[in-house]
Amino acid sequence: MTEQKKLVYIVEDEIKLARLLEDYLIAAGYLTQSFHDGQLAFNAIKQNTPDLVLLDLMLPSMDGISIARETRLFSNVPIIMVTAKVEEVDRLLGLELGADDYVCKPFSPKEIVARVKAIFRRVEMMNAPIAPAGTEKVSVDEQKMQVVINGTQLDLTTLEFQVFFSMFKEPGRIFSRQQLMDTIYSDHRVVSDRTIDSHVKKLRKKISVAFDTEEIIQSVYGAGYKYEPPAV
Known part of the structure; x- marks a missing residue:
């Protein structure tokens, strides 16, 4: 075909x-x-x-x-x-x-x-088929840039995935906006702190559709953001 x-x-x-x-x-x-x-x-x-x-x-x-x-x-x-x-x-x-x-x-x-x-x-x-998420509430496939939460695959842009995956790999670690920018913009382009805030805002909105009982991307006042795994 x-x-x-x-x-x-x-x-x-x-x-x-x-x-x-x-x-x-x-x-x-x-x-x-x-x-x-x-x-x-x-x-x-x-x-x-x-x-x-x-x-x-x-x-x-x-x-x-x-x-x-x-x-x-x-x-x-x-x-x-x-x-x-x-x-x-x-x-x-x-x-x-x-x-x-x-x-x-x-x-x-x-x-x-x-x-x-x-x-x-x-x-x-x-859009490729993915394996069932099983009992895990959050599942990530780095190669396919896919995030599945509660069995629902999130429709993330490349930058949104990179922001999420950077924090997902190190649960509980606080990432400053600059650290996240350095992670997703490998060419070191000059951008504003508002860029990361915008990506996180959109990311949270998409996460809330599949999982609205906990805030897994958390703001740390004056410091940045962190990923907190959902309760089992």
């Missing part, structure tokens, strides 16, 4: 760049559809959500930040932010809104293809 090709939306108002990305992604085996207007792109995402969105920040009608914010209200489709802005606030805001990755212009189309492939590998690993 032939595997269905993945559909990638290219939301980019530079027509030549959009066509170049189309050529590279099609050559890599993906289906593509390009949009040069933000509102039209968002309407298309609502009507027929693709497998991944390459999303420029600066767009006519509706900017990329607004598209990402509104999309996250109804979909977890992977989003790669593409931007000419390199200021920390743009990177921070994009990731806080749930972007899975970002690329700064100028970039190589080959780099975009590599990042698209990496995200699809992660999605496939997360």
